[in-house]
Amino acid sequence: MMSSVPATDKKSKLLVYTVEECPVCNQKTKRAFAVGDYITKDGSKCTKCGNQTRVSLVYAESTKPSS
Amino acid sequence: MLPIIPLQVAADTSTLLYIVFFMGLFVFQFAFGTRIQVYFALNDIGRGLTKLKVMKEKSRKEAIDYIVNVGKAPNDPSPRVDQFLDYVTIMPVGIDPQGLVNKIDHIVTTNNDRVRAEVTALVAQNNPVTVSISENLLEVATALNMIHKVVRHYYILGKKTNSYFTLIQLQMLMPMIIQESDALLNAVDSFKVGQPVGDGIGPVSVSRLMVGKEKRVIAKDTVMAITEYKGRKLYVVKADGPMAYVGQPGVAIKKVIEEMGVKPSAIIMIDAALKLEGEKTGEIAEGVGAAIGGIGVEKFQIEEVATKNKVPLYAILVKQSILEAITVMRKEIAEASDKVVQTLQRVIEEKTKEGDEVLVAGIGNTLGVAQ
Numbered sequence: 417m418m419s420s421v422p423a424t425d426k427k428s429k430l431l432v433y434t435v436e437e438c439p440v441c442n443q444k445t446k447r448a449f450a451v452g453d454y455i456t457k458d459g460s461k462c463t464k465c466g467n468q469t470r471v472s473l474v475y476a477e478s479t480k481p482s483s
Numbered sequence: 484m485l486p487i488i489p490l491q492v493a494a495d496t497s498t499l500l501y502i503v504f505f506m507g508l509f510v511f512q513f514a515f516g517t518r519i520q521v522y523f524a525l526n527d528i529g530r531g532l533t534k535l536k537v538m539k540e541k542s543r544k545e546a547i548d549y550i551v552n553v554g555k556a557p558n559d560p561s562p563r564v565d566q567f568l569d570y571v572t573i574m575p576v577g578i579d580p581q582g583l584v585n586k587i588d589h590i591v592t593t594n595n596d597r598v599r600a601e602v603t604a605l606v607a608q609n610n611p612v613t614v615s616i617s618e619n620l621l622e623v624a625t626a627l628n629m630i631h632k633v634v635r636h637y638y639i640l641g642k643k644t645n646s647y648f649t650l651i652q653l654q655m656l657m658p659m660i661i662q663e664s665d666a667l668l669n670a671v672d673s674f675k676v677g678q679p680v681g682d683g684i685g686p687v688s689v690s691r692l693m694v695g696k697e698k699r700v701i702a703k704d705t706v707m708a709i710t711e712y713k714g715r716k717l718y719v720v721k722a723d724g725p726m727a728y729v730g731q732p733g734v735a736i737k738k739v740i741e742e743m744g745v746k747p748s749a750i751i752m753i754d755a756a757l758k759l760e761g762e763k764t765g766e767i768a769e770g771v772g773a774a775i776g777g778i779g780v781e782k783f784q785i786e787e788v789a790t791k792n793k794v795p796l797y798a799i800l801v802k803q804s805i806l807e808a809i810t811v812m813r814k815e816i817a818e819a820s821d822k823v824v825q826t827l828q829r830v831i832e833e834k835t836k837e838g839d840e841v842l843v844a845g846i847g848n849t850l851g852v853a854q
Contacts, residue, residue: 432678432811451676454725455687456694456853470694473687474679474851475817476810 430476437472438462449474517647524650528638531657535631538668542627543568545671546620553675554606554613563605567621568628588780598622612677615726619674619850623667630664666806673811674727679851681807681816685753686721686852688823689845693719693854701738705730706854712828714837718745724849732775732844733784739842740788748839750789751797751830753823754846755816758802765815766802767822769830774798775846794842797834799826 432449436459443464459469543564550560572594575586602617603609634653641650673680679687696708696719706723709716718739722730732752739745754774758764773785773796789796801819827843835841 430811449676449678454677454851454853455679456690457725473817473820475812475814476678477814 428478430478432474432476434459434471435473435475436460436469438465438467438469440467441465443469444472445469518645521641521645521647521650524647524654525638525642527654528634528641528650528657531661532631532634532638534661535627535634535664538664539624539627539631542620542624542668542671545675546617546624549620549675550605550617554617555608556605557607560605563601564621564624567601568625570625584780584783587778591778591780611726615728616674616677616850619727619848620671623671623674626667627664630660634660663805666809669806670809673809674850677725677727677851678811679817680809680848681803681812682755682809682847683812683849683852684755684801684803684816684820684823685845685847686724686849686854687812687817687845688753688820688827689719689721689843690724690852690854691820691824692717692843693721698854702731702734704728705732705735707735707739708854712831712841715831715835716840717831717843718747718840719843719845721845721852721854722847722849724852724854727848727850729777729846729848731781732846733781736785736842736844737788740792740794745840745842746792747794747842748835749795749797749831750785750842750844751799751827752785752844752846753799753827754801755803755808756800757808758804762802763815764803764807764813765819767819767826768800768802769826770798770800772796772798774800795834797830799823799830 433446434449434453436445436447437443441462441464443462445459445463453471453474455471455474457471459471461467462469547561547564550556550564572590575583575590577583598618598621599614602621603614606613606617608614634657637649637653640646641653670680692710692712693706693708696710698706698708700723701707701720704723704726705720705728707718707720709718711717720732720735720739722728722732736750740747752774754776756768756774758766773782773789775782775785785796788794801816801823803813803816807813807816831841
């Protein structure tokens with residue numbers, strides 16, 4: 417056969433994280449993504465300096481080690 | 484007189500049988516080979532078609548569920564959604580290319596306005612994030628519906644006409660069609676919960692320059708902020724987030740230059756770019772030209788205004804696959820945003836001088852990325 421329809425890949429599970437960054441001391445905190453999170457949204461208080469953090473990134477990481 | 488050697492006769496008989504067998508095989512293959520290949524091709528395409536049907540139905544169901552559960556639609560939206568899936572956009576005639584881009588722009592804008600109005604009417608709320616996500620979910624369902632229809636058309640046509648070449652071509656394309664459809668279906672999961680997608684790397688990068696600055700709407704679904712970097716005045720443009728918008732960066736750039744009278748020394752565009760197989764996700768490439776995809780209207784507008792005003796166009800691209808571009812942003816892409824900002828700063832320093840004005844545009848779907 418010249419080509420074939422690929423079987424569905426064994427998908428590695430993607431876990432989505434939200435990174436909160438303190439604009440003052442630049443401390444970054446990573447937590448699980450919660451619905452309603454978006455980049456630049458205000459986060460929790462910084463555990464280091466007590467300032468208001470901001471969501472700086474939302475990304476997915478694969479649970480399967482990359483080859 | 485010829486000698487009679489029984490063994491040789493036996494050998495000749497078996498040789499003859501061999502010849503007859505292979506001749507038969509040859510004739511059989513000649514007569515039925517194509518039909519056998521058509522049979523396998525039909526089976527292969529049929530399996531793919533079933534997958535496409537499942538994907539199409541799943542995306543439709545997801546869109547309806549979202550409109551009902553999150554959009555709080557007062558009535559059953561199914562009939563309206565089904566009509567929506569078959570809605571067509573008729574592109575203008577191309578035999579007279581004069582003014583064709585403006586005509587396409589007009590048709591596309593009319594379609595976008597219509598979609599927005601219909602989705603707003605479907606969902607019983609004015610939350611722009613919910614409306615924009617519903618729009619995107621319906622677009623995915625429409626795309627999968629169309630892919631399924633076209634593949635089914637050629638499948639049935641090939642079967643009816645027993646056309647070997649139609650079926651073989653379709654069979655060869657099926658793996659790519661399934662891959663792209665799978666990517667579209669995976670996008671649904673990200674859209675539903677408002678997670679930024681890989682295509683949003685442009686908006687993610689420029690949003691850092693806009694945080695805390697005053698924003699103004701510069702075009703439909705598009706915002707602009709003014710900031711400063713090492714003595715240069717930066718006009719930063721992106722689609723209005725965290726809605727799932729792509730905005731009108733072409734119109735925005737045109738307005739900044741022609742209506743606001745800004746004379747930029749450079750236009751720097753940041754966008755996601757499709758990587759080739761073998762390239763790494765999150766790799767950054769630099770170049771010149773308008774870094775923007777789509778139907779071509781925005782690209783035309785940017786190129787036109789840049790050429791007219793002799794403004795150099797620079798591009799910063801972040802490599803990713805089609806799947807990564809429309810599904811939740813991968814770590815490698817998100818972390819490239821730091822490098823993108825560094826590259827942007829270097830390009831500004833190298834290509835402009837203090838006191839200059841620079842236009843920076845983050846291109847892409849800005850879902851989950853505010854400013």
